[in-house]
Amino acid sequence: MRRFIILCLAVWSVKCSDDTIIGVKLILIKLCCTQKNGCREMVGYISLDNKSQTDFDAPYVVQVTSPVDHAEEPHWDGRKNILYYVDIHNGGVLAYHYYTKKLSKITLNGETSPVVPIRKNPNVLLVGLNRSVVAVEWDGKKQLGDQEILTTISKQFPKSRFNDGKADKQGRLWWGTIGPESNGYVTPNEGLFYKITRENLENPKVAKAPVSNSNGLAWNKANNKLYYIDTPTLKVVEFDYDDEKGTLSKENRTIFDMRDYEGKLTGLPDGMTIDDEDNLYIALYGGGAVLKVNPTTRKLLKVIPIPARDVTSAMFGGPNLDILFVTSSRVSLTAKERLFYPAAGSLFAVKNLKAKGLPAFTADIVDGVTKRLNLLENLFAPDIFYPTPKESKTVTRNSEIREFKTPFPFNKLVVADG
Secondary structure, three states, rough: HHHHHHHEEEEEEOOOOOHHHHHHHHHHHHHHOOOOOOOOOOOOOOOOOOOOOOOOOOEEEEEOOOOOOEEEEEEOOOOOOEEEEEEEEHOOOEEEEEOOOEEEEEEEEEEEEEEEEEEOOOOEEEEEOOEEEEEEEEEOOOOOOEEEEEEEOOOOOOOOOEEEEEEOOOEEEEEEEEEEEEEEEEEOOOOOEEOOOOOOOOEEEEEEEEEEEEEEEEEEOOOOOOEEEEHHHEEEEEEEEEOOOOOEEEEEEEEHHHHHEEOOOOOEEEEEEEEEOOOOOEEEOOOOOOOOOOOOOOOOEEEEEEEOOOOEEEEOOOOOOOOOEEEEOOOOOOHHHHHHOOOOOOEEEEEEOOOEOOOOEEEOOOOOOOOOOOOOEEEOOOOOOOOOHHOOEEEEOOOOEEOOOOOOEEEEEEEOOO
């Protein structure tokens, strides 16, 4: 293999005509990418001005699954090397197996979101099902066990449903709801943000009220700050957080406001994650991108384009927590828009960002499932959505990851062509 790489580099350096250079180098890229035990994924690009270039360290975006209608709530479980996420409006709970590249799915009776594995049993998932928290015993493949409804919330807003949520370091659930939706419009002030623990499982505590569309949240590395999005506000706010008591400060501070970038950014802040340097990654629904924001300086650092208009959430995963998995939606796209965004609704992977995430916390409000219920519509065999080679290729073309300094104008980083 080493000799093969040396040969590739030697041929790469030979000066020929422009057409010959482009043709030979495209072949070499393909050969390097297909060597069984070769170097890591090698993705290059050929510029349109006949200047042959390559940058194997540039960030790039890969479509890793086939589309669903509304992918959301990615959660990386390093115990099983699985990326869980949901297809909200179709009741789907999906498991993307990192090493086999296979996707498994179950379908529940209702709208599903979020999904969080429990701490004491990696084969039990807590899933938001409409307004209920349900425990589902599932190995991520074919084995489906018991299911149990743990609690039902928000009786004052019976048309609301769970939307976004995570577990904190102690295993408490911080899950929020969204008000009734109609034609893309969310009824304001009919959502709530809950803290759910073992002790209050029968009557979960409201941590923040009211909200309209409780969305992205993330804790900093020290676990003394909670960042939170209520989408219609167009803001990311910061709460002081007491990890031992599980309490939020009454006051919050705005650390990012979309209105500060009016005319420069589009879309609504949706899901969110954080890296090990405490930078936030904010999905833009309707904006076709993920934003990297420093919450301390309140500066926009990068805009990471995604080949889908409606980007829903993000989560670091992979064995080294250095891959940014991004979910997206196609549910609001017209037939013509779906032709323009054929990958919308897929799970994407952003690689070579030179950033690492923090481990996702598991839930510790139950130890397992104790009741047998039938919450399922269907159980699909695994691999039904196994991505084809065409769908697995790098799909971001002639795009830029824009790196902000002041924050405008921006320095351009090329995302490699596939």
